[in-house]
Amino acid sequence: MNDGGTVWLPESASTLAPTIDSLFYFVYWASVIIFAGVVIAMLYLIWKYRRESHADRMKLVEESRLIEATWIVLPTILVLVVFVWGFRAYIKVGVAPPDAYEIRVTGKQWLWEFEYPDGTSTTGELHVPVDRPVKLVMSSTDVLHSFFVPAFRVKHDVLPNRYTSVWFEATKEGTYKALCTEYCGASHSQMTANVTVQDQGEFESWLKSAGIPSDASPVERGKILYEQQGCNTCHSLDGSEGTGPTWKGLYGHDAQLADGSTVTADANYIRQSILKPGSQIAKGYQNIMPASYGSLSERELTGLVAFIKKQSEKGRAELKAAGATSDSTAAAAADSISTGDEQQQAPSGPPGAMPSAEASNQ
Numbered sequence: 571m572n573d574g575g576t577v578w579l580p581e582s583a584s585t586l587a588p589t590i591d592s593l594f595y596f597v598y599w600a601s602v603i604i605f606a607g608v609v610i611a612m613l614y615l616i617w618k619y620r621r622e623s624h625a626d627r628m629k630l631v632e633e634s635r636l637i638e639a640t641w642i643v644l645p646t647i648l649v650l651v652v653f654v655w656g657f658r659a660y661i662k663v664g665v666a667p668p669d670a671y672e673i674r675v676t677g678k679q680w681l682w683e684f685e686y687p688d689g690t691s692t693t694g695e696l697h698v699p700v701d702r703p704v705k706l707v708m709s710s711t712d713v714l715h716s717f718f719v720p721a722f723r724v725k726h727d728v729l730p731n732r733y734t735s736v737w738f739e740a741t742k743e744g745t746y747k748a749l750c751t752e753y754c755g756a757s758h759s760q761m762t763a764n765v766t767v768q769d770q771g772e773f774e775s776w777l778k779s780a781g782i783p784s785d786a787s788p789v790e791r792g793k794i795l796y797e798q799q800g801c802n803t804c805h806s807l808d809g810s811e812g813t814g815p816t817w818k819g820l821y822g823h824d825a826q827l828a829d830g831s832t833v834t835a836d837a838n839y840i841r842q843s844i845l846k847p848g849s850q851i852a853k854g855y856q857n858i859m860p861a862s863y864g865s866l867s868e869r870e871l872t873g874l875v876a877f878i879k880k881q882s883e884k885g886r887a888e889l890k891a892a893g894a895t896s897d898s899t900a901a902a903a904a905d906s907i908s909t910g911d912e913q914q915q916a917p918s919g920p921p922g923a924m925p926s927a928e929a930s931n932q
């Protein structure tokens with residue numbers, strides 16, 4: 571297979587690909603040959619028995635044991651070959667080598683989350699070492715998704731309340747696309763992830779640096795989370811329309827709600843919108859934001875609020891007044907104060923358990 575793939579198959583970059591591809595091409599060429607044979611025979615007979623021809627139409631057709639045996643035996647062999655070949659490939663794809671590197675995958679509307687054995691977690695970005703078997707143990711927090719990496723020839727359903735798994739061994743460094751192939755709601759088509767294959771050394775150093783650095787300021791933290799948590803799939807920063815409201819100029823301004831009321835988009839409004847997305851729907855938008863963000867920690871919430879602040883004039887002024895420059899550690903303290911002191915002690919449990927969220931939006 572050449573590098574960029576063919577008309578029929580995408581580029582191949584795993585040890586499973588040759589097995590799948592050879593089977594595909596066997597079925598493909600068998601179909602081409604049988605199709606050509608049928609069409610050629612048909613055209614010949616059309617020509618032979620056309621109206622003007624003097625072909626002998628009176629001769630009785632006699633049975634031929636040879637032809638009958640051929641059309642029974644040949645297709646049977648063909649089907650058995652495909653079955654055995656396919657079954658072996660199926661087993662190979664289904665059973666991971668015992669020494670495979672295990673990564674947890676969580677599908678949720680509408681993003682992919684990856685958790686590594688050392689606790690690092692990323693969203694929309696999967697890194698794997700080259701030439702090493704990797705096993706993905708997958709589940710979903712909401713509906714049925716399906717994890718598909720065309721270049722690796724792996725695809726498997728991802729279900730709520732159950733683990734499923736696939737494995738692969740990447741053979742080529744590079745970046746590949748992972749897709750969701752089960753219709754799962756409004757942003758299904760944007761539920762993708764980049765799969766980066768690196769050599770072992772690069773992979774390990776990436777793993778060390780991935781996640782949120784402990785010395786990141788709240789705004790920096792928020793910026794990382796904006797991508798890591800997949801906020802960017804629905805909320806733009808440049809004012810453009812998305813599945814959800816843009817964050818540009820949001821903070822500090824009036825927000826129109828679907829029930830006709832108006833609230834000020836302050837830190838508490840933002841906080842509640844993250845933890846209980848269904849409680850205050852912005853006008854013109856649907857109630858489709860996942861409730862799974864209720865599990866964000868206080869630290870993460872503070873970061874997101876600070877980052878959203880940064881997206882409006884008023885918020886920037888506040889950040890500046892509080893002395894929050896992007897590299898100052900004092901920013902953490904200053905920012906915590908502006909999100910509301912009383913909430914710092916709030917547990918980051920289920921979203922329904924937030925004590926002070928309701929009091930905030932008058």
Ligand code: CUA
Pocket residue numbers: 677678680714715716750751752753754755758759761
């Ligand atoms: Cu998840 Cu489609």
